[in-house]
Amino acid sequence: xxxxxxxxxxxxxxxxxxxxxxxxxxxxxxxxxxxxxxxxxxxxxxxxxxxxxxxxxxxxxxxxxxxxxxxxxxxxxxxxxxxxxxxxxxxxxxxxxxxxxxxxxxxxxxxxxxxxxxxxxxxxxxxxxxxxxxxxxxxxxxxxxxxxxxxxxxxxxxxxxxxxxxxxxxxxxxxxxxxxxxxxxxxxxxxxxxxxxxxxxxxxxxxxxxxxxxxxxxxxxxxxxxxxxxxxxxxxxxxxxxxxxxxxxxxxxxxxxxxxxxxxxxxxxxxxxxxxxxxxxxxxxxxxxxxxxxxxxxxxxxxxxxxxxxxxxxxxxxxxxxxxxxxxxxxxxxxxxxxxxxxxxxxxxxxxxxxxxxxxxxxxxxxxxxxxxxxxxxxxxxxxxx
Numbered sequence: 001x002x003x004x005x006x007x008x009x010x011x012x013x014x015x016x017x018x019x020x021x022x023x024x025x026x027x028x029x030x031x032x033x034x035x036x037x038x039x040x041x042x043x044x045x046x047x048x049x050x051x052x053x054x055x056x057x058x059x060x061x062x063x064x065x066x067x068x069x070x071x072x073x074x075x076x077x078x079x080x081x082x083x084x085x086x087x088x089x090x091x092x093x094x095x096x097x098x099x100x101x102x103x104x105x106x107x108x109x110x111x112x113x114x115x116x117x118x119x120x121x122x123x124x125x126x127x128x129x130x131x132x133x134x135x136x137x138x139x140x141x142x143x144x145x146x147x148x149x150x151x152x153x154x155x156x157x158x159x160x161x162x163x164x165x166x167x168x169x170x171x172x173x174x175x176x177x178x179x180x181x182x183x184x185x186x187x188x189x190x191x192x193x194x195x196x197x198x199x200x201x202x203x204x205x206x207x208x209x210x211x212x213x214x215x216x217x218x219x220x221x222x223x224x225x226x227x228x229x230x231x232x233x234x235x236x237x238x239x240x241x242x243x244x245x246x247x248x249x250x251x252x253x254x255x256x257x258x259x260x261x262x263x264x265x266x267x268x269x270x271x272x273x274x275x276x277x278x279x280x281x282x283x284x285x286x287x288x289x290x291x292x293x294x295x296x297x298x299x300x301x302x303x304x305x306x307x308x309x310x311x312x313x314x315x316x317x318x319x320x321x322x323x324x325x326x327x328x329x330x331x332x333x334x335x336x337x338x339x340x341x342x343x344x345x346x347x348x349x350x351x352x353x354x355x356x357x358x359x360x361x362x363x364x365x366x367x368x369x370x371x372x373x374x375x376x377x378x379x380x381x382x383x384x385x386x
Contacts, residue, residue: 002379003028004209004372007202007222010038012350012364013213014185018069019372020211021192025379029194032201036186038214039324039352040361042179047315048271049239050178052325053141053262053282054361055171057162062358062365063172071184075172076267085250085266087305090134092256094249094304101130102138102255106164113157118331120149122157133255135160140258142360144233144325146284148258155329162359173267205347209375213350213368215324216339223347228339230353233325236294238281241272241315242306248277249305259283259301276314279306282321291320326360327353335363341371348374 004020006013009031017029035041043049056063056072066072090099098106105127113122123132136148139159148156174181190196205212205223212219220228242248252261265271265278272278281298285291295318302309327338338355341348348371352360356367 006211008213009036011040012368015368016211016372017189017194023376027194029196030200030202031198034199037182040178042177046273047241048177058172059170062362074175082250087249087252089254102134105131113153115154116332117153119153119156122153137255140284141260144235146286152329152331210347211371231328232323234285234322236283237319238298239317240279242277243312247307252305
């Protein structure tokens with residue numbers, strides 16, 4: 001059987017490798033770094049922080065695909081204790097309940113938004129200015145974008161309806177961090193016969209079926225294809241280890257500035273040493289704003305939700321997420337307009353900015369599964385022709 005080569009050992013690459021190998025394909029995976037995971041890597045103990053504010057969504061097909069194979073779990077869902085510690089920053093105040101403008105938007109979840117119009121324009125007419133701004137602030141964590149109002153109304157509104165779906169919240173927290181999930185995926189791939197080579201940088205596409213499962217920047221360079229671009233977000237990231245304080249909020253959703261704070265060690269205490277908490281914060285950056293300015297705004301958000309946090313710091317990490325935060329669709333565009341999976345000459349693309357549906361990392365899994373299906377099918381056709 002013709003070998004399928006996969007370039008990239010993150011979530012998309014490992015998903016594609018497993019899917020191809022399950023169909024009996026011979027698979028070789030190259031990862032340029034010395035460790036697998038890509039953006040799904042986690043820091044080493046004792047403070048296990050993901051590369052950004054990651055969760056899985058149990059109401060999506062990618063989670064079900066992972067879960068059926070024992071790759072997602074063990075996972076933790078939210079308890080009533082965490083739910084009671086949700087806070088919202090609105091009009092410079094910390095609230096224990098959603099403000100009225102956000103409630104007004106929630107009551108209009110049944111509306112359908114158009115593709116061709118910006119969310120700001122559509123929202124002004126159907127929700128009102130205050131509710132439109134509140135929804136945009138809520139979705140800072142989902143889009144990594146400081147101004148979701150400039151995006152397609154359908155793109156923004158569909159994500160709002162997804163994350164605010166009635167019923168108990170669907171987020172699932174991978175126990176031990178996403179690095180544990182990547183470890184399970186790598187073990188599953190190897191058990192299926194996949195050859196994984198780390199520290200192996202590919203500079204030109206090999207012959208035969210190829211799945212390029214890297215970010216668009218790397219794929220553009222590898223394939224020499226200037227069309228491999230798409231709008232993406234830009235955010236400052238701040239991770240904190242703190243001595244535990246029962247007064248700490250579990251989540252602070254910053255409707256004023258689009259920021260987000262979450263105490264990840266609440267559903268999963270293994271992420272921090274005993275009697276300590278792991279907090280991850282994210283702030284979308286405004287045009288021209290640098291990382292340090294974003295970190296300063298995150299510190300002010302921490303001031304609201306984490307009493308005396310500056311005196312309790314035991315560990316700290318700062319980062320900038322730029323152009324690697326998933327696809328953003330501008331007015332007139334949908335996921336179908338993003339870089340296509342099929343690139344010609346046996347090359348296929350997978351990743352979180354590729355033409356596939358889903359929320360955040362779900363796009364990577366969905367595109368990888370479709371790329372794998374097409375790659376395996378192409379082998380079948382080749383064998384029939386021979």
